[in-house]
Amino acid sequence: xxxxxxxxxxxxxxxxxxxxxxxxxxxxxxxxxxxxxxxxxxxxxxxxxxxxxxxxxxxxxxxxxxxxxxxxxxxxxxxxxxxxxxxxxxxxxxxxxxxxxxxxxxxxxxxxxxxxxxxxxxxxxxxxxxxxxxxxxxxxxxxxxxxxxxxxxxxxxxxxxxxxxxxxxxxxxxxxxxxxxxxxxxxxxxxxxxxxxxxxxxxxxxxxxxxxxxxxxxxxxxxxxxxxxxxxxxxxxxxx
Numbered sequence: 126x127x128x129x130x131x132x133x134x135x136x137x138x139x140x141x142x143x144x145x146x147x148x149x150x151x152x153x154x155x156x157x158x159x160x161x162x163x164x165x166x167x168x169x170x171x172x173x174x175x176x177x178x179x180x181x182x183x184x185x186x187x188x189x190x191x192x193x194x195x196x197x198x199x200x201x202x203x204x205x206x207x208x209x210x211x212x213x214x215x216x217x218x219x220x221x222x223x224x225x226x227x228x229x230x231x232x233x234x235x236x237x238x239x240x241x242x243x244x245x246x247x248x249x250x251x252x253x254x255x256x257x258x259x260x261x262x263x264x265x266x267x268x269x270x271x272x273x274x275x276x277x278x279x280x281x282x283x284x285x286x287x288x289x290x291x292x293x294x295x296x297x298x299x300x301x302x303x304x305x306x307x308x309x310x311x312x313x314x315x316x317x318x319x320x321x322x323x324x325x326x327x328x329x330x331x332x333x334x335x336x337x338x339x340x341x342x343x344x345x346x347x348x349x350x351x352x353x354x355x356x357x358x359x360x361x362x363x364x365x
Contacts, residue, residue, distance in 0.1 A: 175249070181241070
């Protein structure tokens with residue numbers, strides 16, 4: 126079995142590699158990162174399908190409950206109102222017919238839920254396990270090359286940016302490419318920080334705009350009460 130550490134010792138330091146050597150080193154990593162991203166997206170989609178199926182069940186049960194309530198209410202109304210309201214049976218019948226709609230919707234939702242449980246999910250779970258195993262295999266393949274890179278560059282976004290800087294010629298070596306990446310990341314963080322500040326300021330402005338009428342009303346009421354108290358005090362003073 127090949128030792129990754131021994132293999133790395135045979136590869137020159139990335140800081141001494143030419144742009145061509147770096148591109149040859151980093152391009153396979155870029156492709157592998159893309160493969161992992163694609164597989165992870167598929168796993169996420171599968172989990173969303175499972176979550177949606179639980180929603181199908183919840184909606185189905187809610188519709189059945191609503192249909193039951195409508196039916197029970199219609200029956201109760203017919204029984205209670207029939208002696209003095211001869212139209213009660215007709216109204217109850219109409220309500221019962223309306224209750225059929227959520228009943229049919231609920232039954233369909235539960236049918237879809239059961240279909241997914243019996244047909245879709247038995248194949249979905251092994252597929253997710255296989256995808257996760259594929260990700261582990263790809264990461265093990267990437268590990269020897271990743272160990273050559275700084276920790277901050279061992280992700281798909283950093284690798285793609287560094288590779289782009291080398292291909293377009295803006296960087297003539299790894300250290301220059303890393304510096305450009307760090308500057309880019311710093312600018313992005315600062316832009317995100319400024320955007321967060323703007324968003325927070327807008328939220329506070331909206332909150333103040335909503336609360337301003339209430340505060341003005343409270344201030345007006347306080348002044349009114351103050352004037353009334355002052356008037357009562359003046360009346361008492363005048364009587365004495």
